[in-house]
Amino acid sequence: MADSNNKEVHQKLKGNKSEIQKKLAGRNTIHMDPVIDRHYQLIGAGKSKEIIQRAMDLAREEIPKGAVATYIPELGKMDPHQLGICLYPLKGDKITLGDCDVRFTMQSVSKVIMLIVALEVCGLKPVFRKVGMEPSGEAFDSLVELDVNDSKPYNPLINSGALAVCGLLLPEVSFQDMLRFTRNICSDQDIELNEDVFDSEMKTCSRNRSIAYLLESKGIITTDVEDTLRFYTKMCSMNVTAESLANLGRKLANDGVSASDGKRYMSSRTARIVKTLMLTCGMYDGSGSFAIKVGIPTKSGVGGGLLSVSDKRAGIGVFGPALDAQGNSIAGCKLLREISNELRLNLFYDPEWNKEEDMGETVLREMQENSVM
Numbered sequence: 001m002a003d004s005n006n007k008e009v010h011q012k013l014k015g016n017k018s019e020i021q022k023k024l025a026g027r028n029t030i031h032m033d034p035v036i037d038r039h040y041q042l043i044g045a046g047k048s049k050e051i052i053q054r055a056m057d058l059a060r061e062e063i064p065k066g067a068v069a070t071y072i073p074e075l076g077k078m079d080p081h082q083l084g085i086c087l088y089p090l091k092g093d094k095i096t097l098g099d100c101d102v103r104f105t106m107q108s109v110s111k112v113i114m115l116i117v118a119l120e121v122c123g124l125k126p127v128f129r130k131v132g133m134e135p136s137g138e139a140f141d142s143l144v145e146l147d148v149n150d151s152k153p154y155n156p157l158i159n160s161g162a163l164a165v166c167g168l169l170l171p172e173v174s175f176q177d178m179l180r181f182t183r184n185i186c187s188d189q190d191i192e193l194n195e196d197v198f199d200s201e202m203k204t205c206s207r208n209r210s211i212a213y214l215l216e217s218k219g220i221i222t223t224d225v226e227d228t229l230r231f232y233t234k235m236c237s238m239n240v241t242a243e244s245l246a247n248l249g250r251k252l253a254n255d256g257v258s259a260s261d262g263k264r265y266m267s268s269r270t271a272r273i274v275k276t277l278m279l280t281c282g283m284y285d286g287s288g289s290f291a292i293k294v295g296i297p298t299k300s301g302v303g304g305g306l307l308s309v310s311d312k313r314a315g316i317g318v319f320g321p322a323l324d325a326q327g328n329s330i331a332g333c334k335l336l337r338e339i340s341n342e343l344r345l346n347l348f349y350d351p352e353w354n355k356e357e358d359m360g361e362t363v364l365r366e367m368q369e370n371s372v373m
């Protein structure tokens with residue numbers, strides 16, 4: 001991690017705006033390489049809206065199979081029938097449909113922000129000394145394996161890993177710093193802490209508390225455990241919209257740079273690491289099948305949010321609070337799957353390879369028919 005880059009982001013977090021702007025002035029360039037143009041044609045504005053509308057109608061059918069989270073009592077009050085999407089291409093207009101301006105809590109989507117800031121402020125080695133970079137294959141709040149030998153959390157996008165990251169962040173930044181950074185990177189100054197959800201989760205977070213104390217016993221968390229837990233839970237309780245998530249995804253899709261004004265929010269390396277972990281670990285124990293079915297790096301949260309990054313093409317935010325067994329938005333996953341197929345957003349899709357016949361889609365349909373997925 002370049003120290004100068006660490007300092008820039010650190011100062012940004014601390015709110016030293018003019019200094020940061022001066023330092024970033026030379027780097028305010030957007031790299032619109034030919035790949036962006038080529039892929040942008042695949043998601044041309046007018047037709048995309050119709051395609052997404054059709055995908056939403058299909059996705060709605062999934063809602064009755066899911067349920068809102070109730071282990072955080074306040075989340076149980078959400079209306080499961082809500083569904084919204086915002087797709088914001090790097091070039092072109094934002095497409096918004098359904099409940100895309102409804103506020104909901106970020107929950108685990110905030111693990112992406114924690115990781116960005118930790119990589120920028122603390123550096124790559126300190127972060128990966130505390131957490132691994134492997135998918136866990138376990139539930140998001142699992143304690144399994146954590147006490148085996150001297151194992152550290154599998155990755156920063158599950159609860160144990162994010163709590164370890166919070167232990168690193170706590171001496172460096174305050175929650176207010178994180179909130180300010182979140183507002184900026186989501187281009188949404190209205191993001192606030194949802195006190196009701198925060199209080200509700202703090203009363204029922206015995207699993208996270210157990211994980212945090214276990215991490216302390218292993219020397220992974222060295223900060224005050226209760227303060228670390230509060231910091232983590234506050235991050236989860238920030239109120240966003242599908243549109244704010246699309247704004248964040250759009251910056252990740254463009255190498256950490258805003259495609260609107262050219263401001264850099266993180267190094268290229270941080271953007272690449274975050275997107276890779278979103279692809280391999282962003283959907284917990286559903287990450288592998290989601291990567292095969294959808295092929296777009298995505299991070300979910302039990303508030304119903306999905307943050308997706310169609311690299312070099314678009315940022316996507318989805319909101320649908322009815323969840324599947326893994327705690328991922330059930331209609332949101334279906335919606336992303338449909339638009340990935342229809343708009344050719346799969347990371348491994350290449351129009352040059354699939355001119356004659358769309359082999360990928362044929363194989364997927366066959367697997368579905370044979371109940372493999």
Ligand code: GLN
Pocket residue numbers: 106107108109140141159201208233236300301302303327
């Ligand atoms: N705040 C939630 C928890 O820690 C976040 C989990 C999630 O969104 N998957 O349990």
